[in-house]
Amino acid sequence: MPPLGAAGGATGHGLHAVGGKVLSKIRPTPEGVVYHRVDLLGSKPHVGQAKSMDRFVARQAEHAADNPNALFEFDVLGRAKPGPQLDRLEEFHIRQLGGPTNKSNPNGLLANKRHQMSDARYKAAGGDY
Structure with a gap:
Protein backbone atom coordinates (compact mmCIF):
# COMPACT_ATOMS: atom_id res chain seq x y z
CA MET A 1 0.00 0.00 0.00
CA PRO A 2 1.46 3.41 -0.93
CA PRO A 3 2.00 5.97 1.88
CA LEU A 4 -0.67 8.59 2.44
CA GLY A 5 -0.26 11.43 0.00
CA ALA A 6 1.43 9.23 -2.60
CA ALA A 7 -0.29 8.30 -5.81
CA GLY A 8 -3.20 6.07 -4.89
CA GLY A 9 -3.12 7.17 -1.22
CA ALA A 10 -5.85 8.83 0.77
CA THR A 11 -5.10 12.42 -0.19
CA GLY A 12 -7.93 14.01 -2.11
CA HIS A 13 -10.41 11.29 -1.20
CA GLY A 14 -11.80 12.75 2.03
CA LEU A 15 -9.65 10.44 4.17
CA HIS A 16 -7.33 11.76 6.84
CA ALA A 17 -4.48 10.17 8.79
CA VAL A 18 -4.12 10.63 12.53
CA GLY A 19 -1.44 8.76 14.43
CA GLY A 20 -0.77 6.55 11.42
CA ALA A 58 -22.35 40.12 11.50
CA ARG A 59 -23.47 40.11 15.13
CA GLN A 60 -20.19 41.73 16.21
CA ALA A 61 -20.83 44.61 13.79
CA GLU A 62 -24.39 44.95 15.15
CA HIS A 63 -23.13 45.14 18.74
CA ALA A 64 -20.64 47.85 17.71
CA ALA A 65 -23.32 49.85 15.86
CA ASP A 66 -25.74 49.60 18.82
CA ASN A 67 -23.03 50.72 21.28
CA PRO A 68 -20.84 53.32 19.53
CA ASN A 69 -19.10 54.37 22.76
CA ALA A 70 -17.96 50.84 23.62
CA LEU A 71 -14.78 48.99 22.76
CA PHE A 72 -15.76 45.33 22.49
CA GLU A 73 -13.70 42.17 22.51
CA PHE A 74 -15.40 38.90 21.56
CA ASP A 75 -14.40 35.36 22.57
CA VAL A 76 -15.98 32.10 21.41
CA LEU A 77 -17.06 30.13 24.48
CA GLY A 78 -18.19 27.06 22.56
CA ARG A 79 -19.87 25.61 19.50
CA ALA A 80 -23.06 23.57 19.19
CA LYS A 81 -25.72 22.59 16.70
CA PRO A 82 -28.25 25.45 16.30
CA GLY A 83 -31.48 24.80 18.18
CA PRO A 84 -31.85 23.35 21.69
CA GLN A 85 -28.16 22.37 21.92
CA LEU A 86 -27.01 25.92 21.15
CA ASP A 87 -29.61 27.37 23.53
CA ARG A 88 -28.44 25.01 26.30
CA LEU A 89 -24.80 25.98 25.79
CA GLU A 90 -25.65 29.68 25.89
CA GLU A 91 -27.79 29.21 29.00
CA PHE A 92 -24.99 27.28 30.71
CA HIS A 93 -22.61 30.22 30.21
CA ILE A 94 -25.22 32.80 31.23
CA ARG A 95 -25.66 30.95 34.53
CA GLN A 96 -21.92 30.39 35.04
CA LEU A 97 -21.07 34.04 34.43
CA GLY A 98 -23.54 35.57 36.89
CA GLY A 99 -26.89 35.70 35.15
CA PRO A 100 -28.81 38.47 33.42
CA THR A 101 -29.50 41.88 34.92
CA ASN A 102 -33.24 42.51 35.17
CA LYS A 103 -36.04 43.31 37.65
CA SER A 104 -35.94 39.84 39.23
CA ASN A 105 -32.12 39.78 39.30
CA PRO A 106 -30.95 43.41 39.68
CA ASN A 107 -27.46 42.30 40.74
CA GLY A 108 -26.85 40.10 37.70
CA LEU A 109 -23.33 40.25 36.36
CA LEU A 110 -24.22 40.22 32.65
CA ALA A 111 -25.74 42.84 30.35
CA ASN A 112 -28.17 40.14 29.15
CA LYS A 113 -31.75 41.09 30.04
CA ARG A 114 -33.06 37.51 30.24
CA HIS A 115 -32.09 33.87 30.45
CA GLN A 116 -32.01 31.97 27.15
CA MET A 117 -33.99 29.07 28.65
CA SER A 118 -36.38 28.59 31.55
CA ASP A 119 -35.25 26.26 34.34
CA ALA A 120 -37.59 23.51 33.10
CA ARG A 121 -36.47 23.81 29.46
CA TYR A 122 -32.81 23.92 30.47
CA LYS A 123 -33.17 20.78 32.61
CA ALA A 124 -35.12 18.97 29.86
CA ALA A 125 -32.32 19.79 27.40
CA GLY A 126 -29.77 18.16 29.70
CA GLY A 127 -28.59 21.33 31.41
CA ASP A 128 -26.75 21.05 34.68
CA TYR A 129 -26.90 23.47 37.57
Missing part, protein backbone atom coordinates in the same frame (compact mmCIF):
# COMPACT_ATOMS: atom_id res chain seq x y z
CA LYS A 21 -4.42 5.45 11.18
CA VAL A 22 -6.68 6.37 8.32
CA LEU A 23 -9.96 7.92 9.40
CA SER A 24 -12.80 7.90 6.91
CA LYS A 25 -15.09 10.22 8.83
CA ILE A 26 -14.09 13.30 10.77
CA ARG A 27 -16.80 14.97 12.81
CA PRO A 28 -17.36 18.52 11.52
CA THR A 29 -17.26 21.48 13.89
CA PRO A 30 -20.79 22.42 14.99
CA GLU A 31 -22.10 25.44 13.14
CA GLY A 32 -23.53 27.47 16.06
CA VAL A 33 -21.41 29.81 18.19
CA VAL A 34 -21.81 30.93 21.80
CA TYR A 35 -19.77 34.04 22.51
CA HIS A 36 -18.72 36.34 25.34
CA ARG A 37 -18.70 40.07 24.64
CA VAL A 38 -16.54 42.19 26.94
CA ASP A 39 -16.47 45.99 26.85
CA LEU A 40 -12.89 47.06 27.50
CA LEU A 41 -14.26 50.42 28.70
CA GLY A 42 -16.14 48.80 31.57
CA SER A 43 -19.81 48.06 30.87
CA LYS A 44 -21.18 44.64 31.82
CA PRO A 45 -20.24 41.66 29.64
CA HIS A 46 -22.80 39.82 27.52
CA VAL A 47 -23.25 36.18 26.48
CA GLY A 48 -24.86 35.59 23.10
CA GLN A 49 -25.26 33.08 20.32
CA ALA A 50 -25.14 33.02 16.55
CA LYS A 51 -26.32 30.18 14.33
CA SER A 52 -23.19 30.29 12.15
CA MET A 53 -19.73 31.84 12.00
CA ASP A 54 -20.95 34.27 9.32
CA ARG A 55 -23.78 35.35 11.61
CA PHE A 56 -21.29 35.73 14.50
CA VAL A 57 -19.21 38.14 12.40
Whole structure:
Protein backbone atom coordinates (compact mmCIF):
# COMPACT_ATOMS: atom_id res chain seq x y z
CA MET A 1 0.00 0.00 0.00
CA PRO A 2 1.46 3.41 -0.93
CA PRO A 3 2.00 5.97 1.88
CA LEU A 4 -0.67 8.59 2.44
CA GLY A 5 -0.26 11.43 0.00
CA ALA A 6 1.43 9.23 -2.60
CA ALA A 7 -0.29 8.30 -5.81
CA GLY A 8 -3.20 6.07 -4.89
CA GLY A 9 -3.12 7.17 -1.22
CA ALA A 10 -5.85 8.83 0.77
CA THR A 11 -5.10 12.42 -0.19
CA GLY A 12 -7.93 14.01 -2.11
CA HIS A 13 -10.41 11.29 -1.20
CA GLY A 14 -11.80 12.75 2.03
CA LEU A 15 -9.65 10.44 4.17
CA HIS A 16 -7.33 11.76 6.84
CA ALA A 17 -4.48 10.17 8.79
CA VAL A 18 -4.12 10.63 12.53
CA GLY A 19 -1.44 8.76 14.43
CA GLY A 20 -0.77 6.55 11.42
CA LYS A 21 -4.42 5.45 11.18
CA VAL A 22 -6.68 6.37 8.32
CA LEU A 23 -9.96 7.92 9.40
CA SER A 24 -12.80 7.90 6.91
CA LYS A 25 -15.09 10.22 8.83
CA ILE A 26 -14.09 13.30 10.77
CA ARG A 27 -16.80 14.97 12.81
CA PRO A 28 -17.36 18.52 11.52
CA THR A 29 -17.26 21.48 13.89
CA PRO A 30 -20.79 22.42 14.99
CA GLU A 31 -22.10 25.44 13.14
CA GLY A 32 -23.53 27.47 16.06
CA VAL A 33 -21.41 29.81 18.19
CA VAL A 34 -21.81 30.93 21.80
CA TYR A 35 -19.77 34.04 22.51
CA HIS A 36 -18.72 36.34 25.34
CA ARG A 37 -18.70 40.07 24.64
CA VAL A 38 -16.54 42.19 26.94
CA ASP A 39 -16.47 45.99 26.85
CA LEU A 40 -12.89 47.06 27.50
CA LEU A 41 -14.26 50.42 28.70
CA GLY A 42 -16.14 48.80 31.57
CA SER A 43 -19.81 48.06 30.87
CA LYS A 44 -21.18 44.64 31.82
CA PRO A 45 -20.24 41.66 29.64
CA HIS A 46 -22.80 39.82 27.52
CA VAL A 47 -23.25 36.18 26.48
CA GLY A 48 -24.86 35.59 23.10
CA GLN A 49 -25.26 33.08 20.32
CA ALA A 50 -25.14 33.02 16.55
CA LYS A 51 -26.32 30.18 14.33
CA SER A 52 -23.19 30.29 12.15
CA MET A 53 -19.73 31.84 12.00
CA ASP A 54 -20.95 34.27 9.32
CA ARG A 55 -23.78 35.35 11.61
CA PHE A 56 -21.29 35.73 14.50
CA VAL A 57 -19.21 38.14 12.40
CA ALA A 58 -22.35 40.12 11.50
CA ARG A 59 -23.47 40.11 15.13
CA GLN A 60 -20.19 41.73 16.21
CA ALA A 61 -20.83 44.61 13.79
CA GLU A 62 -24.39 44.95 15.15
CA HIS A 63 -23.13 45.14 18.74
CA ALA A 64 -20.64 47.85 17.71
CA ALA A 65 -23.32 49.85 15.86
CA ASP A 66 -25.74 49.60 18.82
CA ASN A 67 -23.03 50.72 21.28
CA PRO A 68 -20.84 53.32 19.53
CA ASN A 69 -19.10 54.37 22.76
CA ALA A 70 -17.96 50.84 23.62
CA LEU A 71 -14.78 48.99 22.76
CA PHE A 72 -15.76 45.33 22.49
CA GLU A 73 -13.70 42.17 22.51
CA PHE A 74 -15.40 38.90 21.56
CA ASP A 75 -14.40 35.36 22.57
CA VAL A 76 -15.98 32.10 21.41
CA LEU A 77 -17.06 30.13 24.48
CA GLY A 78 -18.19 27.06 22.56
CA ARG A 79 -19.87 25.61 19.50
CA ALA A 80 -23.06 23.57 19.19
CA LYS A 81 -25.72 22.59 16.70
CA PRO A 82 -28.25 25.45 16.30
CA GLY A 83 -31.48 24.80 18.18
CA PRO A 84 -31.85 23.35 21.69
CA GLN A 85 -28.16 22.37 21.92
CA LEU A 86 -27.01 25.92 21.15
CA ASP A 87 -29.61 27.37 23.53
CA ARG A 88 -28.44 25.01 26.30
CA LEU A 89 -24.80 25.98 25.79
CA GLU A 90 -25.65 29.68 25.89
CA GLU A 91 -27.79 29.21 29.00
CA PHE A 92 -24.99 27.28 30.71
CA HIS A 93 -22.61 30.22 30.21
CA ILE A 94 -25.22 32.80 31.23
CA ARG A 95 -25.66 30.95 34.53
CA GLN A 96 -21.92 30.39 35.04
CA LEU A 97 -21.07 34.04 34.43
CA GLY A 98 -23.54 35.57 36.89
CA GLY A 99 -26.89 35.70 35.15
CA PRO A 100 -28.81 38.47 33.42
CA THR A 101 -29.50 41.88 34.92
CA ASN A 102 -33.24 42.51 35.17
CA LYS A 103 -36.04 43.31 37.65
CA SER A 104 -35.94 39.84 39.23
CA ASN A 105 -32.12 39.78 39.30
CA PRO A 106 -30.95 43.41 39.68
CA ASN A 107 -27.46 42.30 40.74
CA GLY A 108 -26.85 40.10 37.70
CA LEU A 109 -23.33 40.25 36.36
CA LEU A 110 -24.22 40.22 32.65
CA ALA A 111 -25.74 42.84 30.35
CA ASN A 112 -28.17 40.14 29.15
CA LYS A 113 -31.75 41.09 30.04
CA ARG A 114 -33.06 37.51 30.24
CA HIS A 115 -32.09 33.87 30.45
CA GLN A 116 -32.01 31.97 27.15
CA MET A 117 -33.99 29.07 28.65
CA SER A 118 -36.38 28.59 31.55
CA ASP A 119 -35.25 26.26 34.34
CA ALA A 120 -37.59 23.51 33.10
CA ARG A 121 -36.47 23.81 29.46
CA TYR A 122 -32.81 23.92 30.47
CA LYS A 123 -33.17 20.78 32.61
CA ALA A 124 -35.12 18.97 29.86
CA ALA A 125 -32.32 19.79 27.40
CA GLY A 126 -29.77 18.16 29.70
CA GLY A 127 -28.59 21.33 31.41
CA ASP A 128 -26.75 21.05 34.68
CA TYR A 129 -26.90 23.47 37.57
